[in-house]
Amino acid sequence: MNINQESLIADLDRLAQIGRGADGGITRRALSFEDAEARGYVKQRLAQLGLEIRHDEVGNLRGRRPGRRDLPPVMTGSHLDSVPSGGRLDGPLGVVGAIAALEALGSVQTVRPIEVVVFVGEEGSRFPRGTIGSAAMSGHVAVQKIWELRDPSGVSFRDALATYGDEGEPIAARSAPFAFVELHVEQGGVLEADRLPIGAVTAIAGLVQRAVTFFGDANHAGATPMHLRHDALLAAAEWCLGIEAAARELGCVGTVGKLEVQPGGKNIIPGRVDCICDLRAAEASTLDALDRRALQLLEQVQKRGVTVEERLLQRVEPGPMHERAIAGVERAAAAAGLGCRRMPSGAIHDALHMAEICPASMIFVPSIGGRSHCPTEDTEPRHLVLGSTVLARFLLEFANLADEN
Numbered sequence: 290m291n292i293n294q295e296s297l298i299a300d301l302d303r304l305a306q307i308g309r310g311a312d313g314g315i316t317r318r319a320l321s322f323e324d325a326e327a328r329g330y331v332k333q334r335l336a337q338l339g340l341e342i343r344h345d346e347v348g349n350l351r352g353r354r355p356g357r358r359d360l361p362p363v364m365t366g367s368h369l370d371s372v373p374s375g376g377r378l379d380g381p382l383g384v385v386g387a388i389a390a391l392e393a394l395g396s397v398q399t400v401r402p403i404e405v406v407v408f409v410g411e412e413g414s415r416f417p418r419g420t421i422g423s424a425a426m427s428g429h430v431a432v433q434k435i436w437e438l439r440d441p442s443g444v445s446f447r448d449a450l451a452t453y454g455d456e457g458e459p460i461a462a463r464s465a466p467f468a469f470v471e472l473h474v475e476q477g478g479v480l481e482a483d484r485l486p487i488g489a490v491t492a493i494a495g496l497v498q499r500a501v502t503f504f505g506d507a508n509h510a511g512a513t514p515m516h517l518r519h520d521a522l523l524a525a526a527e528w529c530l531g532i533e534a535a536a537r538e539l540g541c542v543g544t545v546g547k548l549e550v551q552p553g554g555k556n557i558i559p560g561r562v563d564c565i566c567d568l569r570a571a572e573a574s575t576l577d578a579l580d581r582r583a584l585q586l587l588e589q590v591q592k593r594g595v596t597v598e599e600r601l602l603q604r605v606e607p608g609p610m611h612e613r614a615i616a617g618v619e620r621a622a623a624a625a626g627l628g629c630r631r632m633p634s635g636a637i638h639d640a641l642h643m644a645e646i647c648p649a650s651m652i653f654v655p656s657i658g659g660r661s662h663c664p665t666e667d668t669e670p671r672h673l674v675l676g677s678t679v680l681a682r683f684l685l686e687f688a689n690l691a692d693e694n
């Protein structure tokens with residue numbers, strides 16, 4: 290299975306020019322001019338491969354390579370939209386890697402069709418939710434709800450689709466794929482630390498985000514003795530450290546990345562702190578345990594004489610991947626003579642929703658320095674090739690399975 294490294298890199302370089310800013314970062318918001326240009330390029334590449342191009346009613350792009358039989362297809366792909374000033378691989382690798390894998394398959398016939406998909410609006414950097422295309426395809430969110438989403442300037446998803454998208458046939462008319470696999474950069478440092486080229490993704494971590502406000506008493510930093518203070522920031526700090534300890538103990542991750550201190554004077558005891566915590570785990574029971582601990586800690590820190598208000602912002606259930614697809618990734622890596630480990634994904638991907646309708650997994654390749662969602666996001670070229678090789682082998686195996694289970 291020979292992946293053409295030159296053409297793989299050329300495709301990535303071409304896409305990296307679309308929406309590139311002065312800092313080298315790439316900005317392609319969903320259904321923007323840049324997003325349309327990137328989709329146009331991929332459409333042309335898929336057409337060169339002789340694929341049949343279609344769109345669905347939320348603007349997902351699908352290219353179909355026919356099989357010997359008209360069975361549900363094996364599907365692969367990712368997204369082309371980005372975060373503001375993001376990297377060149379998050380999303381495009383899964384699309385370009387799929388093109389490279391199909392080129393490697395050449396004229397080899399398969400039993401099932403293979404479909405390459407470009408999901409619309411994965412990043413949530415324009416409309417108020419991410420994974421739009423896969424949520425629609427899986428039926429997780431009704432198409433009507435998606436059409437009604439509005440960006441911050443009031444433009445509806447459907448109007449944006451009419452301007453820079455491709456609206457196609459209804460999704461309800463389609464059946465679920467036979468299997469789904471997504472090639473993606475890890476966006477963390479686990480594979481690099483383990484010196485492994487491939488990760489087989491076992492689950493997409495779920496998340497809980499809560500907004501918390503600590504109310505204390507703002508007072509004079511010189512005249513108020515320590516024992517008479519109700520410092521809102523110290524209560525918040527104790528809570529942040531408690532989340533760190535709980536996440537370490539439970540083997541998951543917890544972050545307080547937003548914290549606003551009021552009144553914010555150098556000589557004033559903090560009277561109010563607003564913060565948001567982001568808790569993530571690959572298993573629902575672990576996520577629940579961490580969330581419970583975070584709430585218990587809120588009770589405890591009130592001993593400092595502060596009061597607390599809390600509200601749930603968002604909860605996304607963890608998405609287990611399917612054993613059949615995970616083992617498929619492992620087999621494909623082993624067949625290519627590559628080291629592979631099972632691992633959860635800390636970030637959310639379209640595979641989360643695809644796993645709701647068919648056996649799904651992901652192929653991770655190492656991120657240099659674990660960096661992503663920034664202009665310096667990168668992966669060794671040989672790892673890009675190896676990930677595409679594993680993808681090609683996975684597609685070949687699954688597209689030749691004729692049975693229904």
Ligand SMILES: [Zn+2]
Pocket residue numbers: 368379380411473638
């Ligand atoms: Zn992505």
